[in-house]
Amino acid sequence: MDYDNCTVLFDLLLKNGNRDDRFYTINYCNNTFDFNSLTHITDIPNDIRKHCCEYYYTNQYLFENTILPLPLVFLIKKGQII
Numbered sequence: 666m667d668y669d670n671c672t673v674l675f676d677l678l679l680k681n682g683n684r685d686d687r688f689y690t691i692n693y694c695n696n697t698f699d700f701n702s703l704t705h706i707t708d709i710p711n712d713i714r715k716h717c718c719e720y721y722y723t724n725q726y727l728f729e730n731t732i733l734p735l736p737l738v739f740l741i742k743k744g745q746i747i
Contacts, residue, residue, distance in 0.1 A: 668693075669694065672691070672693070673690065675688065677682075679727060680719070680732075682732060686705060689703060689706060690705060691721050718745070722741060722742065726740075
């Protein structure tokens with residue numbers, strides 16, 4: 666896999682919450698990000714959401730100082746896909 670020329674998906678759940686501006690993509694080429702390619706993404710497939718939630722489930726320490734409402738943190742800690 667060529668990691669030098671790819672598109673990176675950012676899940677900003679911990680910063681932005683579970684809102685419309687949660688996911689962004691950016692192109693990565695020649696060891697640098699192309700900031701002109703930064704794109705807000707709203708239509709995220711469930712398999713990607715599931716992968717993100719599995720990461721948060723495995724790394725629950727990330728919720729120690731979160732802006733997320735407690736009911737949302739509870740769902741993630743229970744393995745729910747959000």
